Amino acid sequence: MHAVFFIAAIASIVAVFLICLFLFVNGIPAIGKIGIFDFLLGTKWAPSNNPPSFGIFPMILGSIYVTAGAIVIGVPIGILTSVFMAKYCPRRIYKVLKPATELLAGIPSVVYGFFGLVVIVPVIRSLAGGTGSSILAASILLGIMILPTIIGVSESAIRSVPESYYEGSLALGATHERTIFRVMLPAARSGIMAGIVLGIGRAIGETMAVIMVAGNQARMPAGLLKGIRTLTANIVIEMGYAADLHREALIATGVVLFIFILIINVTFSLLKRKEKN
């Protein structure tokens, strides 16, 4: 039976190996054909033109802009909420709020996307004009969506700071708030950073919700209130009818996304290791 358990344990290694293999084998040749600089830094994505051009720089920027927007909105709210959960919340309210954050994580991304489509987009349209499907809409929606990740990780980071730090600071005459923001948060810094990095990963990888609110125009970002297309959206929107080099270019888009995620994952585990030490 030892062997059976061992074989099951190997499954995840096989899975990661297969994922890497199939993505790279199917995606790298296209990058070679298009040319790595034309592909990564080309500013024009027009697969049906003659000759077609496959530049994913607009989508890379799109993903980065939208993620940055989500960070600007989600991180301050997330960290402050985690402070509330760890240091302010009475036990009785906590029992309600903790499952609530888990629920926030459990809502499917289509439902978030639909909510964005019927609430956030029309509000932006009526306040600022334009179509409403914009970087701003996607940022707000993603900001909400990464909240549970950031809250969960940074709350446990704050809780893992020894209670004696808190008591020591109070005994020196600092207020509750000063203690939290000058003593507890700096001590929990790497854990909180890990939460933010994980949130970045969620935001970059999010697909359906972004497609539904971001407008999806494959062009260079033109402003907060203009539409944009992310890497993930590019794959989903065009994979249905793409063929030949176009299809390979989309898989290569997936490879670029995958590499982004791998970098983020490595950063995350480095930060977590730092927290443990």
Place this chain on the structure above:
Amino acid sequence: MKEKTAITKTQMPAAIKAVNNVSFGSKLRSYMKNPGSFIIMILVMAAALITFAALLFIICYVLIKGVPNLSPSLFAWEYNTENVSMLPSIINTLIMTVVSLVIAIPLGLFTAIYLVEYSGKNNSRIVQIIRLTTETLSGIPSIVYGLFGMLFFVTALQWGYSILAGAFTMSIMILPLIMRTAEEALLAVSDSYREASYGLGAGKLRTIFKIVLPSAMPGVAAGIILAIGRIVGETAALMYTSGTVAEIPSNLMSSGRTLALHMYALSSEGLYENQAYATAVVLLVFVLLINTLSSFIARRLTKS
């Protein structure tokens, strides 16, 4: 060891509260003296309020807009463009969930058993690699899983758009979740159980399946329920693996859309906004049920 630290941790806040009893009046005076602290307190409260108001708003908005749109024709047995029935998608979701779990539970559970019971406390090379890969798996976004499923199961294995291809893709996706929760649950089982079982003459396998697993069951179950939640809500990974046919499949090799995909199709077509609201309600109710069930089981776990 583990249990002992858990007990002292839960007892600590009570002890501190007794020492740090601050009356409302003295708190107020302290804030008057330190306006900076007061502002920060307000900010913290406001952030928490925003978070939970957003959650409440999303849920209430979907429920209020969606419940009136729930009509019997939405649950008709056959899908057509007039009734856009969601019943076939619900059944597809159930099939997808069952098949994915059948694949992922043994793999995840056995991996956890291997890591906890067999690999020992020493961190060998292979254990480190297993941990690294599961961590990697849990960070991969669902669209990348979708791409991989399309390239591997649909194209390379020539399964075509099928429930089976979707289920295999989903099972890889939920594997790290099931594995991690099962591992935590197994680790939480006190070593004295194992020693007592060995002392009574039971073998290793018997100890694992008759003693350790039953006592770890609530934790394992909570993980499985969370995994069900992910399967129910998944869209991007299934779009190009299980396909989008809105009918009940005749077998596992035919295509079928799950409820989340059905909802995406409805809202992206733009013709069926009311039906999309209704589908959102059903999805949300599923997720609410799953979450409640999972936290209920987890609470029972901490009580016992």
